[in-house]
Amino acid sequence: MTGIGDVRWSGVGFAYPDGPAVLTDVSLDLxxxxxxxxxxxxxxxxxxxxxxxxxxVPHSSGGRFRGEVLVSGRPTTTxxxxxxxxxxxxxxxxxxxxxxxxHVEHDIAFALENLGLDEPxxxxxxxEVLDALAVAHLRRRSPxxxxxxxxxxxxxxxxxxxxxxxxxxxxxxxMLDPQGADDVLGALRRLNDDLGTTVVVAEHRLERxxxxxxxxxxxxxxxxxxxxxxxxxxPGLPGAPPITRLAAELGWSSPPLTVRDARRLLRDRGRPTxxxxxxxxxxxxxxxxxxxVLVQAFGVAVSHGSNAALRGVDLEVRAGEIVAVLGRNGSGxxxxxxxxxxxxxxxxxxxxxxxxxxxxxxEPDSLLYAETVRAxxxxxxxxxxxxxxxxxxxxxxxxxxxPLADRxxxxxxxxxxxxxxxxxxxxxxxxxxxxxxxxRGIDAASLDALEAAxxxxxxxxxxxxxxxxxxxxxxxxxxxxxxxxxxxVVAEGPARQVLAGSLFAPQVLRVLPPFLTVAEVAEARRxxxxxx
Numbered sequence: 001m002t003g004i005g006d007v008r009w010s011g012v013g014f015a016y017p018d019g020p021a022v023l024t025d026v027s028l029d030l031x032x033x034x035x036x037x038x039x040x041x042x043x044x045x046x047x048x049x050x051x052x053x054x055x056x057v058p059h060s061s062g063g064r065f066r067g068e069v070l071v072s073g074r075p076t077t078t079x080x081x082x083x084x085x086x087x088x089x090x091x092x093x094x095x096x097x098x099x100x101x102x103h104v105e106h107d108i109a110f111a112l113e114n115l116g117l118d119e120p121x122x123x124x125x126x127x128e129v130l131d132a133l134a135v136a137h138l139r140r141r142s143p144x145x146x147x148x149x150x151x152x153x154x155x156x157x158x159x160x161x162x163x164x165x166x167x168x169x170x171x172x173x174x175m176l177d178p179q180g181a182d183d184v185l186g187a188l189r190r191l192n193d194d195l196g197t198t199v200v201v202a203e204h205r206l207e208r209x210x211x212x213x214x215x216x217x218x219x220x221x222x223x224x225x226x227x228x229x230x231x232x233x234x235p236g237l238p239g240a241p242p243i244t245r246l247a248a249e250l251g252w253s254s255p256p257l258t259v260r261d262a263r264r265l266l267r268d269r270g271r272p273t274x275x276x277x278x279x280x281x282x283x284x285x286x287x288x289x290x291x292x293v294l295v296q297a298f299g300v301a302v303s304h305g306s307n308a309a310l311r312g313v314d315l316e317v318r319a320g321e322i323v324a325v326l327g328r329n330g331s332g333x334x335x336x337x338x339x340x341x342x343x344x345x346x347x348x349x350x351x352x353x354x355x356x357x358x359x360x361x362x363e364p365d366s367l368l369y370a371e372t373v374r375a376x377x378x379x380x381x382x383x384x385x386x387x388x389x390x391x392x393x394x395x396x397x398x399x400x401x402x403p404l405a406d407r408x409x410x411x412x413x414x415x416x417x418x419x420x421x422x423x424x425x426x427x428x429x430x431x432x433x434x435x436x437x438x439x440r441g442i443d444a445a446s447l448d449a450l451e452a453a454x455x456x457x458x459x460x461x462x463x464x465x466x467x468x469x470x471x472x473x474x475x476x477x478x479x480x481x482x483x484x485x486x487x488x489v490v491a492e493g494p495a496r497q498v499l500a501g502s503l504f505a506p507q508v509l510r511v512l513p514p515f516l517t518v519a520e521v522a523e524a525r526r527x528x529x530x531x532x
Contacts, residue, residue, distance in 0.1 A: 004072045004087065005032030005165035005198040007053060012067035014048060014057055014222075019411070022048045023222045026067070032165065033196040035188075037213030037230060039206060039237065041443040042415035045222040046170070046202040047093060053168045053200060054088040055081045072165060086115060089164035093171045093414050093441060095148070095155035096363075104146075105130070105139040108158045115162060129157040132187045134180070145304070148175040148362045148437065149329030149469070156184055160191070166198040167191065171414070173208050174440045175362070177328040177469045178504035185212055204415070204443055206234055207241035207472070207507060210257040230257055239444030242472055242507040245518045249525065262511045271512070274528030281496075281515050282523040287459050287479065291319035294432050294463050295340055295357060299349035301487075302335050309335040311487040312349070317432065317463050322454060324474035324495065325467040327484035333467040334362060334436055336484065340465060341434045358430035362437045364421035368409040373401055373420050376409050380428045395423040398453045400446050415441030422450065426457070433457060434465045439473060451477050475499055475506040475516040 007030040014023040022045045030036055038046050051057040055076040058065035069076040072087045081090075092098060101107040105126060112122045130136040133153045143151055152175045159167060167188070173181040189212060191197040203209035209216075216233040218226040226233050235244045235255040243262040244255045252269065256262040295317040302310040309332045317323055317340070325333050338344040340351060341359035361367070370376040377392045396402050399419040404412060409420050418440055426433060433454070439447055454464050454477060468474060474481055474495060481498040483491040491498050496516060499505050508515050515521045 003032045005196065006030065006070070006072060007166060007198065007200070008068075008070040009052065010068045010070075012052060012065075012069060014052070014063060014065050016061060016063045016411075019063070021222055023052070026222075026224055028217065028224065028227070030198060030200070032198055033192065035192050035199045035212050035214045036201070037206075037209040037216040038200065038202040038219065039204075039209070039216060039234070039239070040219035040225075042204075042413045042441060042446060044219040044443075046219055047413060048222075049219060050090075050168050050170050050200060050202055052076065053166065054084045054090045055079055056090070082114075085111065085162065087165045089159035089162055089167045091156050091159045091167075091169040091172055093174070094363075095151040095175070096143075098155040098158055099143040099151075102142045102144065104135070104141050104143060104154050107143065108154065108161050111158060111162045125161050125163070129161045132160070132183075132190075133157045134183050145307070147330045147334060149177060149180055152176060153180055153184065153329070156187075160187065163195075164197070166200070169199070169201045171202060171204065171441055173203065173205060175329075175437060175469070177326075177331075178471065180329055181208055181469070188212055204239060204441065204447075205470070206237065206239050207243070210234055210241055231255060237444070239447075242518055243511055246508055246511065246521060249518055249521050259507055259510050262507070266511060272525070274525060275512060275515070275521070277513055279514070279524060281520040282527060284517070284519045284523050287455070288320040288461070290321050290479070291461065292354070293318050294355050295351065295353045295465075297336075297340065297349065297351050300336075300339055300346045300351060301348045302332075302339055302344055303347045304335075309487055310339065310346075313484075313487070313489055315340075315482065315489065315492075317465055319431070319461050319463055320458055321479050322458050322464045322466060322477050324478035324481045325465065325484060326469070326471070326474065326481060327490075331484040332487040333484055335487075337434045337436050337465060337467050353432070355431040356428075357432040357434055358425045358428055359434045360422050360425045360436060360438060362440070364414075364417045365410075367421045367424060368417060371408060372406050373409055373412075374405040376420055377401075377424045377427050380424050384428055391427050391429075395427045395453075398449060398456075399423050400449045413441060415443060415446065418442055419446055419450070426453070431462045432465065433462065436467045437469070438466065439468065439470055447473070471499060471502070471504055472506050472517075475509070476519070 009026050009028045012026040015021045040046050052069050059080045099107050101110055109122050109126050135153050192199050210230050213230050216230045234240050247255045293316050297313055297315040300310055300313045327333050341357045370379050381388055478495040481495045
């Protein structure tokens with residue numbers, strides 16, 4: 001197999017310096033023009049596997065490598081990443097790793113300059129990717145001034161601009177709003193369908209990855225556990241798309257992977273009588289009635305230089321609430337959360353708090369400095385002058401971190417570091433937790449654990465403010481949803497009310513309204529059968 005865009009892994013094994021094996025005997029053949037979805041739990045080896053395609057593993061990582069990877073017939077062992085830059089485009093899980101020039105347009109053009117393209121060709125290609133990813137308005141901005149999602153889209157543009165034969169993307173939509181994710185995935189589909197670009201993508205959000213992939217590979221413990229068509233591989237996974245799990249709940253034999261397929265199946269099979277649109281869905285996540293106001297914003301405005309990030313925001317957060325803050329990239333979510341937590345001072349207006357507020361930022365690495373995970377979590381208690389090993393153990397268990405307790409936080413995957421940062425903040429027992437994109441890189445089992453911890457915090461009389469692009473998460477746990485647009489609150493209310501009016505409603509609601517989640521469908525069905 002030597003065609004342009006082909007990739008072959010033959011008996012690949014790898015371990016980082018002084019570490020255990022991360023990949024073991026991986027053998028796969030990927031034909032030019034295929035779309036490969038790589039899935040698996042956090043720490044399963046997905047990112048390392050992707051890094052073998054352009055030689056980042058082993059050339060940039062060091063470590064013990066065996067076997068062979070051929071990309072367009074060229075072995076990665078004798079070709080460094082710079083030697084493969086003409087055929088492989090790579091998008092890191094952390095977009096900050098991409099930027100070398102403090103100007104978006106120039107940074108995107110940087111790869112073309114290194115490839116020696118003439119100026120007219122460079123200008124044309126840069127314009128094409130700016131338009132394809134809807135980032136033309138950011139062209140003159142510094143990457144440092146962008147939101148996390150905006151940086152992610154610009155990083156993807158930088159990889160696309162060289163028109164590589166193979167495009168490798170590690171969690172490319174983890175920080176994107178629904179519209180941004182659709183833009184990116186649409187661009188990738190066009191490259192794959194129209195130009196025959198080979199696409200290799202790792203995603204925890206399987207509802208996003210499924211429509212892009214011709215084939216899915218499941219990694220577990222660094223080994224290929226399953227390999228086949230997405231419709232055969234994905235339904236049995238813990239993080240299967242909600243509509244796939246809905247199909248199982250309704251007894252459909254052919255699981256859909258897209259909303260369109262699910263709606264077609266529903267038309268063919270008919271709506272269950274117990275799921276009439278007039279039915280009031282059972283509230284499976286009901287908690288205590290909201291209590292006292294813990295945090296309140298009055299007319300808050302925040303400016304970053306000449307850029308108005310927030311404009312007159314009024315918001316209150318009460319005990320017993322989980323408030324999900326939604327909005328497109330750059331709408332002001334991060335600034336709002338930082339302001340509620342006291343990390344930003346309002347330009348005008350004020351924030352009043354009656355209890356301590358703890359904040360977990362988008363980038364977990366900014367909180368991690370201890371030698372082990374356990375020490376990281378315990379450090380918060382030392383700062384609070386508390387000695388409570390039981391609390392440390394409790395949060396390690398709550399977020400599935402016990403097996404990682406003695407590992408160095410920096411040696412972990414992005415999703416694992418995210419959980420460590422949350423545990424290190426939450427262990428202080430602040431009544432209000434403010435979490436900025438807490439599900440970035442988190443696998444399905446860990447997401448279940450995080451959701452349970454947030455619900456327990458709410459039910460114990462605390463409150464959670466959660467900025468997220470994951471409408472499925474908001475549908476499952478939020479008691480109230482706030483939508484920001486251009487720094488202003490454009491919608492606010494109960495989760496069902498706000499999400500039902502959204503173009504980016506959760507999948508179950510788009511297929512079987514008025515239900516928001518599979519859990520609601522299951523409970524309604526159970527109650528109907530009980531009455532029957």
